[in-house]
Amino acid sequence: MASADAYADEPWGHRHLPNFIVRSKEPFNAEACPDRLVDSFITPTEQHFRRNHGPIPNIDAQAWSMSIEINAESSSVAKVKRTLRLDDLSKLPQFEVVAVLECAGNRRDGLKAIKPVNGVTWGAGTASNARWGGCRLRDVLAAAGVPAHLCDPFYANPRHVEFAAYGEVTDDEQYASSIPLEWAMNPLNMVLVATEMNGMPLLRDHGFPARIVAPGIIGARWVKWLKYIRVQDRESDGYYQQRDYKILPPIAGASNCEEFWPRFPALMEMNIQSAICRPTADECLQIGRPYRVRGYALTGGGRAVDRVEVSLDGGRTWNLADMYTMQTKADSRSGQRDWTAKHWAWVLWSFRIESVPPNCTIACRAWDSGGNTQPSAAVWNYRGVMNNSVFHVHPPTTGSAPSRL
C-alpha cells in the first residue's frame, strides 16, 4: 500500500494536463484526448496516456540497478543473480521498435455502461504508438550469464520471465508480472529493456530509467521502473498477474470472483481493436458537407490489421477505410504482405463522408490477419478488460437536413 505522503513527489512538471482526460490523480491515471491521437502516427511522448497503480518512483539514474535472477525449482538449474546498471545496458547492442502500447482496460467505459466494473474508467485514449529504444531482453539475460540452454523453448524449465518494478502499489507489495520465456527469447518478438521513448530517455511517468517493452502484448506486462528480471518455473504470482488483467466470464462478479481467478488465464496478446477518434461525441457535423472520419486500429501477437471499415447507417452497410501504417505492415493497396515481419505498430485510418447525413451514427470495425473481427456488442466482464466491441459515435449535426425539406 502507498504511504500517506507517497504522492508528494509526482512529476507534475511533465504532465501537461490539457493533453489528457484525467481519470484519477493518485495514482495518476490519464488517457489521451482521443481526437489528438490521429494527428501523428507516432504519438508524442507528452500525449501518451499514463497508467499507474501507485506513486511514481523518483530514481537516480546513476544509482539505479536491477537484478537479473534465475529461480528455478529444478535442482539442475543453478541459481544466478547479477546486478546490471544503465552503463551495462548501454554497452549492449541497441534496438528500436515502433509498437503500440494498449492498456487492457482501454474502452472500459463501454463495459461500465452495461454494469459496474472494478477498474479505472477509460475511453479509447489508452492506446498510443511510440518508437521504443533499448536492449533486447534476450541480450540482457545473456549478458547477465543466464545459460543459453535455459532459453531454449524445448527445455522443460523455467518457462516464464517475471518483471518487477520499484515503487509502491495499491494492491500488492510490488508491481510484478510475467510473460512466457519462449515469447521473450524469440528475436522476432523484439522484447526490449527500453531506456528510450521517441528518441529521448523515458519520462518518469513512462518508467524511467528502464522498462519492459513487449510488442503485441497488453500494457500490464510492460513493467516500468525495473527492479528485477527473474527467469522462473512459474508465472508471476503477483496480484496483477493472478487477480487482475483476466477476462472472467459474465457470471463472475465481486461476490464470487475468488472462485474464478485461478480458473482463467492471465491476458497476454491484445485482441483486434479499432476506435473512431474524429468526430468526438460532441463535435458538431455540418449536414450535407463532407467530413473525414479518423481513427486507429490495432491487434496483438504480431498479427496485422488487414482491413478497417466504416458504417454510416448503424452497421447495415460498411465502407472500406484508407489505412496508413509502416511499410513493413499490411498495405491496403498492394497484394502481397511481408508475412515474415511481425506487426507491432498501430494503423491510422480515415474515411471521407461525401455528404454528412442528419442524425448519423458512425461505426468502425477492423479485421486482423488471424481472421478475427470485433464483436458487435460488448460482453461485460468483472474487471472491464479487453472491450473490443464495434465502436459507435453519434455526433450532433447541424444545418439544412434533407429530411427538413
Add this chain to the structure above:
Amino acid sequence: MASADAYADEPWGHRHLPNFIVRSKEPFNAEACPDRLVDSFITPTEQHFRRNHGPIPNIDAQAWSMSIEINAESSSVAKVKRTLRLDDLSKLPQFEVVAVLECAGNRRDGLKAIKPVNGVTWGAGTASNARWGGCRLRDVLAAAGVPAHLCDPFYANPRHVEFAAYGEVTDDEQYASSIPLEWAMNPLNMVLVATEMNGMPLLRDHGFPARIVAPGIIGARWVKWLKYIRVQDRESDGYYQQRDYKILPPIAGASNCEEFWPRFPALMEMNIQSAICRPTADECLQIGRPYRVRGYALTGGGRAVDRVEVSLDGGRTWNLADMYTMQTKADSRSGQRDWTAKHWAWVLWSFRIESVPPNCTIACRAWDSGGNTQPSAAVWNYRGVMNNSVFHVHPPTTGSAPSRL
C-alpha cells in the same frame, strides 16, 4: 481443368457415405455429420471431412517422388533441386502432432443464407481433429540440402515455401499454395510432411502418400499428394493463394472481385470458432428433461481456446461449458496454462441443461488466448470464408411445456 474421365478412378472403397453430408460428387466434397464429431476427441479417419478441387490422384507409393527446390530471384542464392522418395522421408526423425484441420469455408452456409457466395456449401462439419505423423518440414528441407542460412528468419530472401500437389484441379494448372518460411521453420510450429493419419498411412482422400500438415493454419495450405516443395521469394502465385481463400470486404462481389483480390492478403491462421453438434437442428428435445449440449471449439496460430459459453435465451445470458482437450492445452479447472506450448488441437465441450425449456434457441461462443470472441452476426464475403459468427440452433421440442399450463 479436369478431363472428362478424370473421376473414373475415385477411391469409393474408403468413402462410407453414411458418415457424410455429400456436397458435391465430382470433385468429392463431403462434410462430417456434425453430431458424430463430438463422439471422439480424435476424429476417426473415416469420418474426417473430404475437401477436393479435382479428382483424387492414384499414386504408387514406390514410384512416388517429390522435388525440393529453391527458386530465389536474388542471384546470391544457388538454385537447388533434389528429389525425395518415401524411403528418404522414413529415414528422418518422425514426429506426431494432434491438430485440428479446418476448411476456411467451414460454416459457409451461414454466409450463403445472407447472399449467394462463390463456393461449396458447408455446414459445421469441415473441421476435424487428428493425430498426424511424419517428418518435420524443416528436417526435409535440410535433408534436401537447403542451406540453413536461407531458413534464418532474419535473412532477407526467400521468405515463402510453396507446396504443389499432383493431380488436376478445376481452377488452375495445379493446386499450389504457400506459407511463410519463418512459420514453417519454427520448430514450435510442428509443420510436417505427413505420411500418417491416426497411426495409419494416409488415405488417398487425405493426401496419400504425403501431405503438408500446418497446425493452426487453414486447411487450404495443408497441400495433399505432394509434388514439390519450393523455397522462394514470393507467395505462391497459384489461384488458391491469390484468388481464393481471402476475406474480401462486403462491397466486393462477382462483378468487381478482380479489383479486390490483389488488395487483400491470403488467409493463414484460423479465427476463433465454435459450433453446437448436439442437438442438431432436427433433433427433438423433451421439454422439462435434462439434455447435454455438445460441440467443438478451435482457434488458429497456436492460440488456446480459453472459454466456451452456452446461452439458452438467444444470447441474453451465458453459461460456462465444460471443456475437454489435451493436457498441454487450457484446463478450465486449473489456473496456470502452459504458455510455452502452442495449441493445435480442438476443444470438445458440453453443457448440461437441467430442464429443457420450450422453444429454446441454443447458442455457443468461444474466446481464445488472443482475447478474441466470435461476432454475434455473420459478415458476408464473396468467397464465403471464415464465418465464425455465434452459432445458433433451434431444435424442435416436445412434451409438457410450462407455457401450456
